[in-house]
Amino acid sequence: MTAISPTTSQAAVRDASIAVAEGRAKARLRRRHALVIGLRLAILVVFLGLWELGADHNIIDPFFFASPSGIWDQIWVWVTEGTSQGPLWVQIYVTLEETFLGFVIGAVGGIAAGIILGRNRLLADVFSIYIKIANSVPRVVLGSVFIIALGLGMASKVALAVVMVFFVVFANAFQGVREADRAMIANAQILGASPFQITRTVIIPSAMSWILASLHVSFGFALVGAVVGEFLGAKQGMGLLISTAQGAFNANGVFAAMIILAVMALVVEFIITRFENYVVKWRPAPFNEQGT
Amino acid sequence: MTAISPTTSQAAVRDASIAVAEGRAKARLRRRHALVIGLRLAILVVFLGLWELGADHNIIDPFFFASPSGIWDQIWVWVTEGTSQGPLWVQIYVTLEETFLGFVIGAVGGIAAGIILGRNRLLADVFSIYIKIANSVPRVVLGSVFIIALGLGMASKVALAVVMVFFVVFANAFQGVREADRAMIANAQILGASPFQITRTVIIPSAMSWILASLHVSFGFALVGAVVGEFLGAKQGMGLLISTAQGAFNANGVFAAMIILAVMALVVEFIITRFENYVVKWRPAPFNEQGT
Amino acid sequence: DKITIIVGGMEKQIYLPAVLTQQLGYFKDQGLDVELVNSRAGVEAENELLAGAVQGVVGFYDHTVDLQSKGKYIQSIVQFSQAPGEVELVSAKHPEIKSPADFKGATLGVTGLGSSTDFLSQYLAVRNGLKPGDYTLLPVGAGNTFIAAVKQDQIQAGMTTEPTIGRLLKTGEASVLVDMRTPEKTKEALGGPYPAASFYVQSAWLEDHKDEAQKLANAFVMTMKFIATHSAEEIADKMPKDYYAGNRDLYVQGLAGGKAMFTPDGRMPADGPPTVLKVLSTFSKSLQGKQIDLSKTYTTTFVDAAK
Amino acid sequence: MQLQPMAAEKLSQAALPADAAIAIDDVTLRFVTPDGHMMTAIRDFTMTVARGEFACVVGPTGCGKSTTLNLVTGLLRPTTGNVRVMGSPVTDISRDIGFVFQADALFPWRSVIDNVAAGPLYRGMPKAQAYELARDWIARVGLGRFEKHYPHQLSGGMRKRVALAQTFINQPKILLMDEPFSALDMQTRTAMQDELLGLWSQQKSSVVFVTHDLEEAVALADKVYVLTAGPGTVKSVYRIDLPRPRVMADIRYDPKFVEIAKVIWNDLREEVQLGQSRTLQTGH
Amino acid sequence: MQLQPMAAEKLSQAALPADAAIAIDDVTLRFVTPDGHMMTAIRDFTMTVARGEFACVVGPTGCGKSTTLNLVTGLLRPTTGNVRVMGSPVTDISRDIGFVFQADALFPWRSVIDNVAAGPLYRGMPKAQAYELARDWIARVGLGRFEKHYPHQLSGGMRKRVALAQTFINQPKILLMDEPFSALDMQTRTAMQDELLGLWSQQKSSVVFVTHDLEEAVALADKVYVLTAGPGTVKSVYRIDLPRPRVMADIRYDPKFVEIAKVIWNDLREEVQLGQSRTLQTGH
């Protein structure tokens, strides 16, 4: 019995010190989180403060560049009294719907095209030149072509959002497929995978971080596409709100609408990041961030 | 001597058959190249043919969607007689200059920001939210802000091209840095590399294919930015040409200008591809395409 | 030194005097180095002018009134047209609309909300006994998108300018409901002349640049006289080919129909500004409850002095 | 044919039997080197593995052993010559083949059990059954506690064992293995060798096994190929006539084994020294 | 301290000397497993390597050998306990260390010579000199003809030799090697071992060498650490008193060597069997 007792106590000491170490690690994480939030807020406050000051002293002409307080007033009016086109949330909803449809169609199309061309060299050699041509078409011109072809309804805005998203996603999906590790593909082939199974279980997972990177940036682009579409002609939506505000020399209105758009983008960004963390949970942490 | 002769002749046979095999491989490559070019041309011809036919029979209204022959006439007129704004090449030069400046500034900025934030977790956590906000601002609205701030000259178009390019390049550079192999970074560290050396010799090469993928798509975007800028206000450039043609119901002019833009994009694309092949020449060919 | 002027669409017939002056070489004759910049969005042009980046704008007169309500002073020094040059077209699919009084329940196309076409359309409706809310306004821009909106029956009627008018008339997809291309018909529709296309500058700039302003006025007045004394054909010949690349006949035809809207001498018609104020103050939120001094929105001094 | 009075019979390369599981016939393979020249990796290479035969390949590093295996799988194509598997020319990757790669080729986004179950799932086995089988094989390679781990959370030796389970689970007719056991400690290695021999005799599969450990080669093989230093070609082939079944833990102490190993060792050493002196000459 | 009457002297872990090159003091390291639990990789681990000492580490696969090396480099941080290198706590990656990774860590976009010259260039040596030195080391590892090749154009063994040259060229004070020779054939391996011993004695560096080959460990080391099956901790330490300089080609036939190897082998086998039975129990 006496022989065992020192070992037990030694183990107890170890376990206690591990608990302490883990507690310390957790506290460190919490502190870091607080630091990040604090810094973000600090930057925001400094930025808005300088802007407001500049506007007050006419260094930044609020007629052109608005002022934070003016923007806030405008948002408040829109929230409480609605906009000239109806309640604010309807405008947000309309734009969000167009954006979302365009984003999904563009992303799915871009991923599909990227994978198909990435997997098939001949198709890639033949078609990539046409994709490059399409990508150099100015979107604003495309906008009027879409309005002629698809009308002034939702379809033309969605189409514009699609063409904003498609090329970015395509380029990344295509390259992601090309970068897939050849040893891994060979292994899957030998294990008995059909070309389709290889695409599904090897190519797509390895291109995933490429695709996700493009989705991050392209949701913002989809939003831009939808807004530009509304700019060119619409009954409702954030783009029309901006266009009206611009026409009335209402800089506060223009900036207020842009801030609402930014908040929309951030919310969706948050969702994409969640999805990303779920998808790439297999990924090794960098050295030094491992263990506890 | 007799002992050697069979070996020599055997070696000669082998060398001959290798020569044959290599000749066959080269011929196969040539045939494939011809096939690709042929298919590309076939698609182009079919596409243009259908368009022309459709326009002739008014299935595709040439008033809105132009016709290949009309576009060709317009380009011919511009080339031989110049445009209302002066010689065609001046318009091309102006737009190309804006695009190029915007592309370079946006790409360099995006790469730099991507690398800095990708290498520094704290900066990334603090600033990435602001980059996302900036990315959701509609570019057309930004265009007006730039015109107010920078005037109607070249600066505002360049700025617009920059903001089209920056985000795509940033997103990819950032993710590319994050994806760099941790074992390779550790190895460089242990070999004695300073953080800057690691960035230069490990991070940038491994993020290179990410960055290049974004450059491919973003030159088209830079072009779009410059053209939109000219659309909003300019005295020269392809955007103004399009705007004038649109105002004059000259669909052929609109499409002709877009085709010129596409050719510009393709030329630059070709240069980027050359650069890419040079940079990634270390890359293994996929299995089955190796050997001869 | 160099003078930069923004034109709100150089190829538009309503702004034709700007480019024509350049083409005729009148600026050079006055010893001026003028650079014309195209900008289709009116707001962009005004913002540039206010920011001091350009010296003048060729645009609609009503902006001078609107901006005064926001405390910014700009003045028209040469008035190009005394009619808006706009036409309210009605779609051929809707023969039941015979006058603005039949707009009830219809969707009316305008170039943009808050634009001149917006105010004019509403004014037409109200003058014919309708209330706001009886009709819907849809911003459809001009040109192709306007035509597409008519074709797709998204608007039953709409207000636009040449060459969109000519195109729709030619294909028979629309007909003229209210014509505001001549001073007479404008008076009939709005109850007075409606000064539209004009050349305006910042009042502050004018103070210090009387000399340049005079030279500019000289050049423009000569152009106005040229227009008055030449046929549409002859004017079209002077314009860059790209402006009528679509269809020259249509261009000339439109010009012949709309030539009458131009003032013969660049002078502001005395009863014009009040009409504009009346139209604007009925609908523009920013004007409500504001006192507008019309005399600060234009001046005929330079036109009068022009030789 | 030079017959030798002992178990290690040196064979001359006879005409290729038509029914061989693997027949590499006078193959030459050349790569393009960075400076644009051609480099011959293997030359006039002939090798046959009969059905149910266990062949080991030994040779100096860089002599073309992995290249040979890649030729059999169809991942590489010969510049000249033919490769036949089960009597028909190699055109595509065959489902009958199992290949344990020299380097890591696990799927990093799949846990151990998903990696091991990949083969059966690809081949259409129902999910439940595939996972049950996978669990079984994971236990056999001694990784029962690590089913849910991802590859980057395993040690080098553990990853190799996952790769073995991934290949063995398919029970391939033809098994190609490229230094499969070099990352394992002696004890685990012996266990894996026994596992391999069991699978082989039960499946009657044909095996090509590349190793640097000559003793391992002799202990396992029916036939040992000794390659020359690059450009690789077959230097000699030995038939190993040790009785089966062999028990890995004991066979090394068999005097016949020691004798065979010594003969081949001398043959191989000659070659390796040749290769070294050649690189030293050309090394600047 | 249990002294044994032969060359393999089993040592008890004494108090840590202050001037040791490497001192791992009662370290425990835990990883988060995929199901969110903590897994102890090494536990109560204590190890000292004096300046100029050559230590080998053997143990069953997955017992924590690579983890231990990563602790010394600073790539991993202990959960509890201390790691000191050259007397000062490990905070960042030290320039005195050379590390041959178990897996491939060459730069794929650099040719062989650029890979080997990386260390000297990072450390500020002039370009011409660095390349000259690199050429010298490339020749020493027998890759003279492959200077311009990229890593993917090399065989597994050749890549490993590039990694060795890349590390050796820096002449590190502390040399950590994780199964560096397991992909090499016997002859090349012996040459590399001689190269390593030469470098070590000339540089008076301290070496920690992980291997699965017990004979290799005994042949090279001053001190052999035997680890227990995971969670790894030190089971026993042996001092190897074979005379130096040792010639790798001959030492295996030294009777003292055979005796030592046998003693440690028995110790190790016990541990490996324990590890295996444990995984088999928990394997479903």
Ligand SMILES: Nc1ncnc2c1ncn2[C@@H]1O[C@H](COP(=O)(O)OP(=O)(O)OP(=O)(O)O)[C@@H](O)[C@H]1O
């Ligand atoms: N893609 C390639 N391009 C050029 N040369 C190559 C390529 N792949 C392999 N080689 C060359 O072919 C030769 C044989 O390589 P291989 O990988 O078959 O050797 P190995 O016998 O498997 O060696 P090891 O025992 O080290 O694994 C080597 O000299 C190598 O440099």
Ligand SMILES: Nc1ncnc2c1ncn2[C@@H]1O[C@H](COP(=O)(O)OP(=O)(O)OP(=O)(O)O)[C@@H](O)[C@H]1O
């Ligand atoms: N990132 C990680 N997350 C979770 N567990 C890990 C991680 N890295 C290593 N481990 C675990 O730590 C233990 C020790 O791993 P280590 O790589 O040190 O073994 P090793 O002794 O080097 O084995 P081998 O001889 O096979 O290389 C293993 O059980 C492994 O599963």
Ligand SMILES: [Mg+2]
């Ligand atoms: Mg190999």
Ligand SMILES: [Mg+2]
């Ligand atoms: Mg290890």
